[in-house]
Amino acid sequence: MTSPEQHDSLDQLPEAVVDEERKGLPIVWLLPIVALLVGGWLIYKTYSEKGPEIVISFKTAEGIEEGKTLVKLKDVKVGHVETVEFSPDLSEVLLTVSMVKGARPYLTDKTRFWVVRPRVGAGQVSGLGTLLSGAYIAIDPDDTGKQVNRFTGLETPPVITGGRKGTSYRLKASSVGSLAVGSPVYFRQIAVGEVTEYHLSDDHEYVELGIFIESPHDKFVTDATRFWNASGLDVSLSASGVTLEMESIVSLISGGIAFDTPGEQAATARAEKDHMFTLFANRAQSREQPITETTTFALAFSGTVRGLEVGAPVEFRGIRIGTVKAIELGPGPRGTASLVPIVLVDFEPQRLQAYGTLKNSPRALENRDELVSDPVARVHKQVEEDGLRARLQTGNLVTGKLFVDIGFYPDAPPPVLIDNLGYPQIPTIPSSLQGILEGIQQILDKLEKADLQQMIGNLNQLMVSTSNLMVVLEKDAPQLSDDLHGTLLDARRMLSEASATLKTVNNAASPRGEIGNQLQDTLKEITAAARSIRVMTEYLERHPDALLKGKGIK
């Protein structure tokens, strides 16, 4: 091919169809704009969702990880730990926490933070979920305080969080015992609250406990409510047997407080928040009326007062009316040089006031009023007229503890009083044990005086007549003996005959005897028959046709 031809062929090439030229910016420039918009929106979103940043200090950062550990409220994430740093003096760790937007109003100086990690206490197990997910920081928001950015985290979870309704009270106790923060508070053995804290009072005289009673149970706490320490077991032994009282197994281990309002005072006003109550050592103590008025009497005993202790009850016909206050040695009655035990007892008239039934009896009421208003005069009068005496009684046979029993003994000897004791006196009589000992002594004295000589003479006479009787018996003995011999011979003959008969029967029945032989033969026959039947059935099982055809020949 030549060059011009080539050029010609190039000229003869078909022409492309011309497109209209597009004007303006290509649509592709929308893409960067969209990218910018999306990017801008992302940045805006990130910044607008960014909440306040706060610093929380803790003693230890156990279980807390930078960037991972969350702050949760009711298990919903409200923030996360950004960084973990030391305080300048290394005594604490400072967590920088980024909270979600909208958290600002709740970050006040009343807001509390604590770390939720697995805790196993005597009474409760908590935070088990964090075993797998790791620890997290819990928040108890409170928007009533002043807004701050620095917080001090609690080392132990608070007992009361904002979400719990109820009332807190204060208790005054002589010692904290086995109570701890979180120990339950029981009302009729149902846990209705917890111990929130305890500390020594400012003067270190007693322990002050804070408790929290959940709503609606807090409305049962009135000014008259009694709190007592329900820790451990309360075992009491009484005439009706052993009583074992325990609020719950939990309280046995971790201690607990119970409260109740005595029935006759249930109507009193509801106690105010943070009202101070006394924590009694046990239920029985809480039941007692507070004793403020006492009248002291002195009792001079002639015998020993071993087993009587300070605090032992003073009872009138089984009802407690007072307490032993002191036991001392003092001068004996006039004319004696020895010292005797002087027991001071407190008569507590307030113990007599709670019995409403007396209102129906004007005479008894009058008597009681007289006793309450002027016990000394009343006692003196009754000593003179009715033989009012005090004596020691054994309260418990096992321990030998004594109590003072006041009663009327009209036959008692006239009172012997000691001068210058400084207290009004109640004359005493010997205790019951002392009385028994005296009685035995009297019996022995009587025995001593009895006529022993005559008794011995009588005894001798009895021996002589017995001897005579024996002589008569001896005379008749031979004849009796012969008769007895005959009877014995007959009996022996009978026995030998019986023996022979039995031997015959035995022979017949033995395997070699007649009956035995026959029996054995029969058994053999039966065995053989059974065997052939078994053979036949086995054969039939295998050759059922043998029933028709007969046994074939193998």
Add this chain to the structure above:
Amino acid sequence: MRAKDIGLASCHTCGLLQQLPPSGHAHCPRCHSPVHLRTPNSIQLTWALLISAIIAYLPANLYPVMTVTSLGQSQSDTIMSGVIYLLLHGDWPLALIVFVASVLVPLLKMVALLYLLFSVQRHSPMRKSQRTRLYRVIELVGRWSMVDIFVVSLLAALVQAGSLATIEPGVGAIAFTSVVILTMLAAMSFDPRLIWDHEEAHRDIT
């Protein structure tokens, strides 16, 4: 001599050699496919896509690509934090692969495209064959950046064991996917013939 100089082009679809108008925008008289001497608006298109990719590159690296929730504990990782995590655990070969494929390659790709665009627009006569080779490498290597996205999407689909372990893709993953796709498109829309277009002109001058 270039086909452009004598106004000829062959159809990209049916191969018919034909004369093109000066505007360069036309379609084949035989198969009606568009025919042009150079990719139309190549520079503009590449610029638009590249700028979008650069914008998307920021969230791709700043936002988490993946959130792993295991036993109630969740952890969000950006690309770089993942690399650092691997490095701290002594898996430096793996860290290197992730770093190169997911951080370095997209970055270099964008830088290289920027260089190509600038040099073409400034009619630079320098290192034309190297630039062409660079373009080939960009086109070839671009798709490998998708490895990360494949891993994330596979894991997110496979690991859905409720509270035991869940993997969710993050905002960063979407941004990163856009970066990879946009740079690939940008590389495709760039017409490497433009690199050589001023060869003749320069030769004439010199």
